[in-house]
Amino acid sequence: MIIGLDVGGTHADAVLLSEQGVVKNIKVPTDASNLFNTVLTCFNLLLDSTDISKVKRVVISTTLTTNSVVQRNLDTVGIIVSAGPGIDPMNFKRGEHYYPVSGSIDHRGREVQPIDAGEIAAICEEMKQAGIRYVGVIGKFSPRNPAHELKIKSLINDDFDPVFLGHRVSGNLNFPRRISTVFLNTSVYSLHRNFFNAVSDTLKQKGLTIPIQILKADGGTMNLATSMEFPGQTVLSGPAASVMGAIPHAPTDMDSLVLDIGGTTTDIAILVNGAPLLEPVGIGRGKYKSLIRALQTISKGIGGDSEVTVKNKKLKIGPHRRGPAMAFGGPSPTPTDAMIYLGKMEDGERVLAEKAIAMTASKLEVPNLEAAQMIFHETCARIVEMTRKMVDQINSKPVYTVHEFLEGYQINPRKILLLGGPASFMAEKIQELSGIETIALPMSSVANAIGAALARTTCEISLMADTEQGMVYIPEENYSEKISPKYQKSDALETARIFLERKAIMSGASQENLETELIEFQEFNIVRRFSMHGKIFRIKMQVKPGLIKDFSLAAIL
Amino acid sequence: MLKASKKTGLVFFPAFDWAIDPTHPEREERLLYTQDQVMEEGVFDIEGVVEYKPDIVTAHDIQRTHFCVPDEASVTTESHMISAGGAAAIARAVMEKEIANGFALVRPPGHHAMRMVHGGRGFCYINIEAIMVEMIRQKYHVRRVAIVDTDCHHGDGTNDIYWHDPDTLFISIHQDGRTLYPGSGFTGELGGPNAKGSNLNIPLPPGTATEGYLEVIQSCVLPAIEEFKPEIIVNSAGQDNHYTDPLTNMNFSAQGYAELTTLLKPDIAVLEGGYSIEGALPYVNLGIILAMAGMDYSRVVEPDYNPEKLKQPSNVTDHIKRTVRIINDYWSKRHEMREKSGKPGTIQERHREIFYDTDNIFERQKEKIRICRDCAGAMEIDSQAMPGTRVIGIHIPLNACHACTETGYDMFEQAKKSSRHDRLFLQNRPNDQYIIHDYKS
Numbered sequence: 001m002i003i004g005l006d007v008g009g010t011h012a013d014a015v016l017l018s019e020q021g022v023v024k025n026i027k028v029p030t031d032a033s034n035l036f037n038t039v040l041t042c043f044n045l046l047l048d049s050t051d052i053s054k055v056k057r058v059v060i061s062t063t064l065t066t067n068s069v070v071q072r073n074l075d076t077v078g079i080i081v082s083a084g085p086g087i088d089p090m091n092f093k094r095g096e097h098y099y100p101v102s103g104s105i106d107h108r109g110r111e112v113q114p115i116d117a118g119e120i121a122a123i124c125e126e127m128k129q130a131g132i133r134y135v136g137v138i139g140k141f142s143p144r145n146p147a148h149e150l151k152i153k154s155l156i157n158d159d160f161d162p163v164f165l166g167h168r169v170s171g172n173l174n175f176p177r178r179i180s181t182v183f184l185n186t187s188v189y190s191l192h193r194n195f196f197n198a199v200s201d202t203l204k205q206k207g208l209t210i211p212i213q214i215l216k217a218d219g220g221t222m223n224l225a226t227s228m229e230f231p232g233q234t235v236l237s238g239p240a241a242s243v244m245g246a247i248p249h250a251p252t253d254m255d256s257l258v259l260d261i262g263g264t265t266t267d268i269a270i271l272v273n274g275a276p277l278l279e280p281v282g283i284g285r286g287k288y289k290s291l292i293r294a295l296q297t298i299s300k301g302i303g304g305d306s307e308v309t310v311k312n313k314k315l316k317i318g319p320h321r322r323g324p325a326m327a328f329g330g331p332s333p334t335p336t337d338a339m340i341y342l343g344k345m346e347d348g349e350r351v352l353a354e355k356a357i358a359m360t361a362s363k364l365e366v367p368n369l370e371a372a373q374m375i376f377h378e379t380c381a382r383i384v385e386m387t388r389k390m391v392d393q394i395n396s397k398p399v400y401t402v403h404e405f406l407e408g409y410q411i412n413p414r415k416i417l418l419l420g421g422p423a424s425f426m427a428e429k430i431q432e433l434s435g436i437e438t439i440a441l442p443m444s445s446v447a448n449a450i451g452a453a454l455a456r457t458t459c460e461i462s463l464m465a466d467t468e469q470g471m472v473y474i475p476e477e478n479y480s481e482k483i484s485p486k487y488q489k490s491d492a493l494e495t496a497r498i499f500l501e502r503k504a505i506m507s508g509a510s511q512e513n514l515e516t517e518l519i520e521f522q523e524f525n526i527v528r529r530f531s532m533h534g535k536i537f538r539i540k541m542q543v544k545p546g547l548i549k550d551f552s553l554a555a556i557l
Numbered sequence: 558m559l560k561a562s563k564k565t566g567l568v569f570f571p572a573f574d575w576a577i578d579p580t581h582p583e584r585e586e587r588l589l590y591t592q593d594q595v596m597e598e599g600v601f602d603i604e605g606v607v608e609y610k611p612d613i614v615t616a617h618d619i620q621r622t623h624f625c626v627p628d629e630a631s632v633t634t635e636s637h638m639i640s641a642g643g644a645a646a647i648a649r650a651v652m653e654k655e656i657a658n659g660f661a662l663v664r665p666p667g668h669h670a671m672r673m674v675h676g677g678r679g680f681c682y683i684n685i686e687a688i689m690v691e692m693i694r695q696k697y698h699v700r701r702v703a704i705v706d707t708d709c710h711h712g713d714g715t716n717d718i719y720w721h722d723p724d725t726l727f728i729s730i731h732q733d734g735r736t737l738y739p740g741s742g743f744t745g746e747l748g749g750p751n752a753k754g755s756n757l758n759i760p761l762p763p764g765t766a767t768e769g770y771l772e773v774i775q776s777c778v779l780p781a782i783e784e785f786k787p788e789i790i791v792n793s794a795g796q797d798n799h800y801t802d803p804l805t806n807m808n809f810s811a812q813g814y815a816e817l818t819t820l821l822k823p824d825i826a827v828l829e830g831g832y833s834i835e836g837a838l839p840y841v842n843l844g845i846i847l848a849m850a851g852m853d854y855s856r857v858v859e860p861d862y863n864p865e866k867l868k869q870p871s872n873v874t875d876h877i878k879r880t881v882r883i884i885n886d887y888w889s890k891r892h893e894m895r896e897k898s899g900k901p902g903t904i905q906e907r908h909r910e911i912f913y914d915t916d917n918i919f920e921r922q923k924e925k926i927r928i929c930r931d932c933a934g935a936m937e938i939d940s941q942a943m944p945g946t947r948v949i950g951i952h953i954p955l956n957a958c959h960a961c962t963e964t965g966y967d968m969f970e971q972a973k974k975s976s977r978h979d980r981l982f983l984q985n986r987p988n989d990q991y992i993i994h995d996y997k998s
């Protein structure tokens with residue numbers, strides 16, 4: 001059996017799955033001041049009357065790190081950056097103890113200016129004085145050559161534990177995001193460690209001895225040990241859980257859209273032949289912008305509880321939520337009130353819903369029924385419009401080769417999968433407006449927990465080989481080795497695959513779930529003065545997000 | 558979060574899968590390290606910096622600018638159409654006011670491509686700036702355009718295309734033609750009889766450093782632009798005058814490029830040459846981007862930058878001062894030069910020989926232009942390529958006067974009677990029309 005648990009902002013969902021399907025599903029309110037209690041409550045309810053020894057897998061998704069970012073409840077940490085030429089690194093200052101230092105590496109990974117050990121020693125002293133315990137070290141172009149990050153770590157390692165390094169988080173180039181990512185890992189580390197150690201210990205006491213898995217923003221999982229080095233990867237895992245929960249219902253031979261329609265927002269993700277699309281560089285959203293692998297989702301302020309306003313006889317839905325629908329005692333009219341008035345929803349106080357619609361109708365100067373229909377139509381139309389925009393945006397994203405420009409994959413969604421409270425009431429209208437087959441998922445209210453339960457372990461590596469320099473590197477894995485001038489594409493691919501699989505197993509993957517995928521391959525000649533001096537290979541490979549194989553999905557469908 | 562003070566659009570199209578040949582300087586990874594630098598700096602995360610996908614231009618877009626022999630498909634590849642489309646995408650976004658300005662980092666380049674195209678010249682086949690300019694003239698009714706070509710090589714292609722056009726101020730700043738390909742672009746090359754002085758060629762001696770470039774911009778280029786009052790300023794932003802460039806002998810720096818951009822304030826910048834792909838391009842392009850976005854670029858410095866070593870010798874400085882005086886003198890006399898250049902209504906002829914170094918083609922041209930004070934003048938080019946074919950191209954300019962339009966049609970009817978040519982083209986810009994006449998059929 002498998003347990004999936006998704007602790008969200010307002011409530012927590014948990015499921016217990018067996019080969020026969022969903023054995024048990026629960027929903028409890030989230031105690032934001034004590035997430036540990038919420039987790040514990042879920043396990044107590046789920047495992048009550050269950051044979052614990054039969055549980056083979058536990059996956060947890062929480063808003064722990066997301067909350068700490070929102071509430072700025074972060075540890076005071078030290079950040080050391082070495083930048084070299086370019087944009088002033090003070091623009092990327094994170095936290096109060098931020099130290100740009102000398103030392104510079106260029107785009108080929110060559111040292112331009114060395115690290116100044118004396119300067120680092122002085123900063124080390126200053127941070128110790130300030131009582132700092134955790135430090136992040138980030139170098140510009142460290143994925144091309146991590147020597148400076150490693151050097152700085154060796155100089156301060158005795159005084160701080162742990163020291164987080166930039167080149168470990170991603171092979172992608174983006175110095176400001178590397179700084180943000182390391183800052184996040186460093187400053188949520190102790191919170192994450194204390195929380196999950198407590199969860200793990202408690203589960204052990206209950207007799208649940210299997211290692212727990214933690215859900216990441218890319219819709220994959222990692223084990224406890226891996227999460228201690230990259231705790232920031234758990235940020236925004238909630239939306240990823242819902243997307244993963246839709247995958248069992250997604251067609252595998254065409255593109256589809258997942259729409260999670262909540263009270264405040266609607267989140268959209270895209271599945272290409274059943275596999276979710278990832279952000280190209282990492283999370284792109286506002287304050288979370290980072291190198292953290294994430295599903296590509298957009299979130300807009302429109303949902304069942306969005307405030308309905310009228311300005312100059314024009315209807316506007318959202319983007320704010322003032323409270324619940326008026327039918328549930330809220331302050332202003334909402335799409336939910338319209339759905340109740342129209343008899344689509346059974347719950348709530350019909351009288352109050354009628355009052356909400358009457359308010360809007362008088363401003364629009366139309367009969368009540370027409371106003372309700374307009375609200376419902378406008379809500380669905382806005383949701384359809386935002387999905388179109390997202391698809392257009394992804395289809396028009398820049399490409400860098402003639403081949404991709406001419407032959408590049410264009411997303412063409414043929415099915416819409418709806419999740420969330422109002423999903424079942426809106427499916428028909430959304431299908432009508434979009435012209436795309438639309439279904440509301442069965443058990444859509446716990447799809448997120450099911451998604452967490454079934455998500456496979458994912459990871460990514462980047463490999464670079466430079467036959468002129470005679471070296472192959474996998475920066476995230478601190479791997480480098482000499483290569484011969486005859487080194488070729490097949491060698492590079494083989495090395496990448498071995499390291500990727502090793503990393504996945506280390507992160508908790510099982511052998512049968514290593515679905516690897518080459519996501520980037522580039523090969524260039526190095527030419528100096530009209531003659532060939534070598535080759536550069538650049539490879540990115542991933543275990544792609546998806547569902548574990550060793551479990552029958554038939555029962556869930 | 559970092560914010561641009563001017564909303565700037567970027568098209569980045571490195572064409573990683575296209576090269577003239579594997580060891581050619583204009584090859585696949587020319588922009589690889591630039592991409593690395595731009596990505597690592599997080600440029601696309603800056604608020605107010607917008608990345609655009611290039612458009613792809615059509616044969617019809619090319620036909621407003623070029624006579625391609627025998628046709629567009631034979632002398633271009635998709636790479637050229639996308640490269641020109643990159644510039645076009647930026648131009649569209651600027652004209653639609655989505656962005657304040659924009660920079661197309663595209664390859665292959667185009668500024669050596671002339672109006673008549675039998676093949677490749679100086680790694681160029683079609684002129685991406687000219688195609689873009691004619692697109693915005695067509696779609697947005699822009700009339701006056703300034704193109705400032707700061708590539709180290711003379712922008713002889715753009716110079717040729719706008720030779721007769723008084724509505725285009727074309728200024729090329731380049732290394733002296735006696736010391737560098739293509740060997741042209743001397744101060745006396747000022748444009749045709751209808752446009753004298755609207756082409757300014759500013760040759761600079763080898764060893765010109767940042768101070769020399771900025772002197773030319775401030776003392777020549779900016780005053781001319783101010784008087785010309787263009788609606789749009791385009792910069793052909795070649796980067797081969799960098800002190801590390803393997804093909805040239807100048808001492809320009811990344812700081813210098815950024816400063817130049819700040820002074821020139823181009824609405825649209827288009828990458829041209831630049832072959833120091835590791836030592837120059839990553840820093841120069843970053844400098845230009847930040848300057849266009851109105852951001853601090855003071856720390857964009859090449860790792861081996863040494864201002865002492867790049868100091869401009871005093872004889873170079875003196876030489877540049879003399880050139881500036883010559884150019885300014887020509888500029889101030891442009892109206893009287895035009896008056897003296899021929900009697901309106903008459904036809905003036907010129908004979909030229911053009912070498913296509915990239916494709917080893919030799920071309921002989923006889924050009925006829927109607928002297929006109931009301932428009933750019935009807936024009937006929939009789940062109941024989943060796944190896945190749947003999948064609949005639951007739952150009953009726955945008956905003957042509959009635960007399961020149963009639964002259965253009967007459968030229969076309971006359972040319973149809975020829976028995977010595979393989980193809981005849983009519984580029985009718987006022988009608989946005991291009992007619993191909995095959996003699997054999």
Ligand SMILES: [Zn+2]
Nearest residue numbers: 708710797830
């Ligand atoms: Zn050049």
Ligand SMILES: [Zn+2]
Nearest residue numbers: 929932958961
């Ligand atoms: Zn005329």
